[in-house]
Amino acid sequence: MLSERKVLQDLVKSITDYDEEAASTAAEKAVEEGVGSIEAIEQGVAVGLKKIGEDYERGETFLPELMMGANAAQKALKVLLEHMPQGSDYRGQGRIVIGTVEGDIHDIGKNIVAAMLRANGFDIVDLGVDVSIQRFVDSVKKFKPDVLGMSALLTNTMPKQQEVIQALKHENVRDSVRVILGGVPVTEEWVKKIGADDLGKDAMDTVQKLKKS
Structure with a gap:
């Protein structure tokens, strides 16, 4: 069983690596390991997106990388949103x-x-x-x-x-x-x-x- 921290780190890394398949897999693993969708989005997907956004603003990466990171995040989001609670x-x-x-x-x-x-x-x-x-x-x-x-x-x-x-x-x-x-x-x-x-x-x-x- 993976630790919650490791699951979230893998989710962040999949996005900063622009890896769509890894992002989807990391999101599925987060669900399997009982990490809440909200937490996975906020501490995984959002963190990865923030990093690639900051890199882009500093001129360290360019639009193609930004879009690849966004595509990876979209793959993770698709999985996580299917398990999103309704916030009763x-x-x-x-x-x-x-x-x-x-x-x-x-x-x-x-x-x-x-x-x-x-x-x-x-x-x-x-x-x-x-x-x-x-x-x-x-x-x-x-x-x-x-x-x-x-x-x-x-x-x-x-x-x-x-x-x-x-x-x-x-x-x-x-x-x-x-x-x-x-x-x-x-x-x-x-x-x-x-x-x-x-x-x-x-x-x-x-x-x-x-x-x-």
């Missing part, structure tokens, strides 16, 4: 519309956040990636969420977060929803500058902040 202690937490902004096709980080929020009893409306400004606005009107979450992995797509907030104001629905931003390049300063409400630094940070609200 936190049902009825509220509705969240979430998506990656226009021009950005990265979804792994968003998917992890959405999975963690679902596990904690939030009702999630996932708009996917490359979401237009108008679709964000229309979704706020249609689904009447408590929270709107916008992810941007690239610095050149961050301005779309600001444009969505401006559009929400124009349509007189900004005050009806809490706006939380996420993504590797997004900072507290950016959140304040564009008039958003909060920054989700990672999946667990986002869950904790929204559960307190």
Whole structure:
């Protein structure tokens, strides 16, 4: 029987090695060894993704490696999400519309956040990636969420977060929803500058902040 620490280390390594098969195997092993899906996602998949994201931001790796790591993480997530608990202690937490902004096709980080929020009893409306400004606005009107979450992995797509907030104001629905931003390049300063409400630094940070609200 493997230790929980070893299982999580193998999961992290499979992602930083960009190894899809190893990632799937490591996730299956985590399930077999009784490691909770939430813990495996937060301390395994998310840690691996954070490392390759930091390497990318420092210029130590490039987009192909980033995408290979994301693909490996997706394989692990597929296994872990099948065993995700429903978070019975936190049902009825509220509705969240979430998506990656226009021009950005990265979804792994968003998917992890959405999975963690679902596990904690939030009702999630996932708009996917490359979401237009108008679709964000229309979704706020249609689904009447408590929270709107916008992810941007690239610095050149961050301005779309600001444009969505401006559009929400124009349509007189900004005050009806809490706006939380996420993504590797997004900072507290950016959140304040564009008039958003909060920054989700990672999946667990986002869950904790929204559960307190």
